[in-house]
Amino acid sequence: MMLDYIAYSLLAIIVIAFLSSAIRILREYERGIVFTLGRFTGVKGPGLIILIPFVQQMVKADLRVMVQDVPPQDVISRDNVSVKVNAVLYFRIVDPERAIIKVGNFMAATSQLAQTTLRSVLGKHELDEMLAERDKLNADIQEILDQQTDAWGIKVTNIEIKDIDLNENMVRAIAKQAEAERLRRAKVINAIGEQQAAEKLVEAGRILAQEPQAMQLRYFAALHDIAGERSSTVVFPLPMDLLSHMTPRPGGTS
Structure with a gap:
């Protein structure tokens, strides 16, 4: 038993x-x-x-979408500026057979490929393009990665550049450049305003010249405006044609 x-x-x-x-x-x-x-x-x-x-x-x-951080990479831009760039990568397996058979470790392979592609693509652009055209750079990097990982059965769905770190000297230089740009715009706007004001003054002068009495009325209006100010001295131009009615004519009585 x-x-x-x-x-x-x-x-x-x-x-x-x-x-x-x-x-x-x-x-x-x-x-x-x-x-x-x-x-x-x-x-x-x-x-x-x-x-x-x-x-x-x-x-x-x-088969789910995987998220992987791309470590900070030292990149030298086309205009010889050294920056540190990191990104985040989104990808998934679309062909399990190739992902297991064609590559030893698809996670490590995709990460390394993303790092080298990030340095390669950003090195072809200037610093201003890196800061202002991130969407275009993301699309370029994604397209290159997607083409190379297709043989591994991997689909790169998205890649996003997270941070672009600059040294202090470059940050100060960019700040000075931005300040100079603001001053330039202010001067241009001021010049445009002066030009428009001059055009309006010329137009007003032409309208007033069509009727001589209109200029006298404009003088009186200006005098009324000056009288409202707290000033002890008022300097006002007096038209000579007004004095002609007050001075005696030659050979006549006053």
Whole structure:
């Protein structure tokens, strides 16, 4: 009886071990790459997977979008400015067979490729372009990465440049440049205002010249405005044609 009990127990353990190694369950976002005696025989999943123990092995692949930080890279721009740039990379597996078979470690390979591509692409642009045209640079880097990782069954969905770190000297230089640009714009706006004011004055002078009495009325209006100011001295030009009515005419009476 004791021997029978031990035999049944061993048999139950063997059956349980067999089933545990033969039955696998894959989630919706997982795929299993199955190898039979070392040779690729197919991609399984999701759901219940049955393998032949000791004959078949399975490697899991996650199809979800993966996020990976690209470490800070020392980049020299086309105008010889040294900056540190880091980014974040989004990618996913679209072909589990190639992602497992074609490359030893697709995570490390994609990360290294992203670092070299980031340095290569940004080195072709000037600093102003790096700061102002990030969307275009992101699209260029993504396109290059996507083309090179396609052979690995990897789809690069997006890459975003996070930070561009400048040294203090360059920050001060950019601040001076921005201040000079603001002063230039202020001078241009002031000159445009002077030009428009001069044009309006010329137009007003032409209108007033059409009627001589209009100029006299304008003088009186200006005098009224000056009288409202708190000033002890008022200098006002008096038209000579007004004095002609007050001075005696030659050969006549005053």
